[in-house]
Every structure is written in C-alpha cells, then in structure tokens.
Amino acid sequence: MSRTSARTILLPLASVMLVVAVWALIIRLFDVDPFVAPSPGEALGAVRADWSILWPLALQTLEETIYGFVAGAVLGFVLAVGMAQTRIVRDLVYPVLVGSQAVPIIAIAAPLVILLGFGILPKVVIVAWIVFFPVAVSVLDGFARVDPDLISLARAMGGGRARTFLVIRLPATVGPLFSGLKIGATYAVTGAVIGELVASTGSSLAGYQRQANSSLDTAAVWGSTLLMTAIGIGWFLLVVGLERLATPWRTRSTRRRLGLGASRSTDHRPGDAP
Amino acid sequence: MAASAPMLVVDGISRAFDGLPALAPTSMTVAAGEFVSLVGPSGCGKSTLFNVISGLVAPDAGRVEIAGRDVTGRPGSVGYMLQKDLLAPWRTVLGNIVLGAALTRGVTADDRAAAAELAARHGLGDYLDHYPHALSGGMRQRVALMRTLASGRNLLLLDEPFGALDAQTRLGMHTWLQEVRAATGSTVLFVTHDVDEAVFLSDRVLVMGPRPGAIVEELAIDLPRPRTLEMSTSEAAVAAKRRILSLLHGEAAA
Secondary structure, eight states: OOHHHIIIIIHHHHHHHHHHHHHHHHHHHTTOOTTTOOOHHHHHHHHHHTHHHHHHHHHHHHHHHHHHHHHHHHHHHHHHHHHHHOHHHHHHHHHHHHHHHHSOHHHHHHHHHHHHOSSSHHHHHHHHHHHHHHHHHHHHHHHHTSOHHHHHHHHHTTOOHHHHIIIIITGGGHHHHHHHHHHHHHHHHHHHHHHHHHHOSSSSHHHHHHHHHHTTOHHHHHHHHHHHHHHHHHHHHHHHHHHHHHOHHHHOSBOOOSSTTOOOOOOOOOOSOO | OTTSOEEEEEEEEEEEETTEEEEEEEEEEEETTOEEEEEOOTTSSHHHHHHHHTTSSOOSEEEEEETTEEOTTOOSSSEEEOSSOOOOTTSOHHHHHTHHHHHHTOOOHHHHHHHHHHHHHTTOGGGTTBOGGGSOHHHHHHHHHHHHHHTTOSEEEEESTTTTSOHHHHHHHHHHHHHHHHHHOOEEEEEOSOHHHHHHHOSEEEEEOSTTOOEEEEEEOOOOSSOOGGGGGSHHHHHHHHHHHHHHHOGGGO
C-alpha cells in the first residue's frame, strides 16, 4: 500500500477505532448500566438483531437525504449563478438566503408537515433547506474570487460574455461548489431525521428510535443513532469521491488518460532550463 | 523592418480617470515583425497605453489601428500577456494554450493539433497533459506565451511577462523568447522595468516620461540577431542602457 492510500484510508479508520475504544473503555470503567448507555458491542448487536427492520428504514432515510441533497445543491447553485450575474438579484436574494437559515429548522418542520403532508416531501424540503445555503454561499464566493485580470485577458482575447462565463467563470466555481457540498453532506442526514421525527408515525429511522426510547431499549436507541451517523459519513465520503473525480487538478499533476499505463501521475517538477 | 507596413499605429491617444490624466496624447508606430519595448517609471501610463491598445479601455481621444484596421476600443485583435500567468488551474497545458479558441468559437481537433505542435516545437511537448500547478514559474510563463501565440493574433502585447521570475530563469526566457519570435515572426510590444531586458530583446526602445506619461525618446538598438549574452555588454548595448537610465533617473545615473 502506498503512502497516500495509507494516509487516506488507514488513519481515518484508526481514528474511528480510537473513538469506539474510548467509548467501550468508559462504559467498562464506570460500569455503566446498559439501560443508561450500551457498549459499542451492545449497540451494534441491537442493529444486527433488528437488521431486517432497520435496513429498509435506513434506505428510506438515505432516499430522503439524496433527493433533498440534490434538490438543495441544484437550488443553491442556480441561486448563486443568478446572484453572480447581476447586483440587483444578489441584493434581493441574499437577505432571504440568510433569513432562511435563521429560521430554527426544528421549528419550521412542523408547519412544513402540515403544509406538505406525512410523505417524503417535507423531509426532502428540510434537507434541501439545509443544503442549499452552504452551496449558494460557496459558489457565490467562487465567482467573486475569479481573478479580474483573467476576465480582462478573456476580453482581450475576444471572448464574449457568454463564452467567458462558460469557459472561465463557471469552471472556477467547481472547487468552491464541492466545499459547499461537503458541508451540506454532513448536515443532510440531520435534516432528514428532523423531518422524520416531526412527520412520521413510526415507519422511519427516527420513529424506530423514538419507539426504542419509550421502551427503554437503550442499545437500540444508540444503534439507530450509529446507523444514521453511518449514512451521513457514507454520503460525505461519496461527495469527497465525486470531488476527486470532478477536480483532478487538485490532486494530480497530469490529466487522467484513458488507456493502458498512461494514468500514472508524474511527481517530476520540470525545471526552467530549455 | 522599416520598409514593411505598420502592424500598429497609435495616433494621439489620451485617457484620464476621474479627471486625472493617466496618459498624455501618445503616438507611436510598430512595424510588422518588429520588437519594441516600452520603459518608464512606475505610474507613467504604460498599463493604460496597453489597455487602450488591447481594446480593454477606450481612449478619450485618438485612434488605434492594427494591421490597417481601426480597432479603437474594440478588444480581440491582440495577443495579451501579463506578469501573472493567468493560467486556468482546471485546464491542462494544452487546454490553456487553446483558450483563445475556447473563448471565441469553440476548440476543434485542428486547434488541439496545432497547439500541441507549437508547444512541442518550443520545448513544452512533454507537459501537454500537466496541470499548471505542477509547473514551475518559468514553465508557466512559457505556457502563457504559447497561449498568446495560439490565439492567432500577429501583434503580441507583453506586459512585464518575466517580471516575477528570478534573474537566472529570466535570462533563459530571453533566449527562448528570441527563438520563438524568430520562428513565428510575431510583432511584439513589450513593457518592462528591466533596462537590460529591453535592450537585449528589442529593435527599438521607447522611453516614457513621468506621469501622466508620453514618449520622451526613441532609441534604435543596433545589434545583430540572433543576440547572445556577450552582446549585452557590447559598446552599443552599454551606450543604449546608459542613455535609457539617464532618461529614467536623471543625470545622477548617467
């Protein structure tokens, strides 16, 4: 295994194991009653025992997360593009943007459920509500950070407004877009679970957890929390993977080429001598 | 050179910003295939002059003609390069070289082939697939010049293109630029603070006065081409440098 893959895979794995070990140690050291807090093994055992119930619920949470995330990302990106075009749009939209995030998301969940029913829609809206903000702010920032000299260069080369936007300004936002998406990814599952807590009658991860809570099945409460966390981490990792594919210039020194043996990345830094 | 038709005619252009004159009425002519440098103190209006010639800034008065066409205030007729390489980090070396085509009409396979050939001929052939961040400062400026050449304009405006490079790299770039120009026959208008650089590269050096700036003297550099490093210490070169320095800094430096 190369140094890089050891760093990107083994180290995060080690840190997760460390957290689990500390958790286990605390439970054992203070002799905590399993009804108060379970050990990692008991929590995972609860997940395994109820797996046939839990995995469809997890899929459902994942589905809400995906739809909401995509909707929020598209909305955030489109808003940022619109705001970057004209000052009027930006000055009009920005206060609404900030205001939307000042609304406590838990408080808005109940009105949304009344408005949109008990189906998937209110959850998707809540997730999108959370995700669009960091995306819009990051992409807008990306537009603002394009070097004005680069825009002048494009003009001097005869580039019109539309082509300059497509060739220079838009690609410059890809990196910032993923910064926003990564922030959104970690919060997206939280949004889905809030939606489930408020809207669901029982058949959801949050509903399962609430039931486990009321029947003092602490291991299942913790177990379902672990499952939600796993969905969040998985989603984040997926976004990171997409980022690596979409922004090869950040991690590679050469373009990825299709074909045999051509995908190697050179560490060689060419000198200045002709 | 003097016999060929002028590539660039600047006729009495002036420009003020917020009522403050940035450029006094300035006129100059650059023949096709000629290499002309502009030197002058900071804030003498060189950048304004460049921006007017490139069409980015409209002059208050006067006109700019390139290859016989009036292009006053209309961008898109010159190749343009700054001290900053301004390479797009998400584009490879090849992708950056064809930027002009991408910005005007879309990149074709022919554009790519021509760019690859151009780059290969001037020592960048091994780096076509590299991203800019993987290149040194000198290599990045070479790519930037290739981008300027590939835009297909015959007049190149180079605004202190080597200003950010170390002295050693800069010397290598001078020789390289000379070779590139011998191969392409481009006309170059070059802005620099470096008197050695101006004398080594140019057919003519135009010296600008202090703000608001106008051309105070024109010096022909009578050195044969291709030029070598030894020539920069020849009598003619040293005399030209002394004259330019005395114009820039007054009698104290003469």
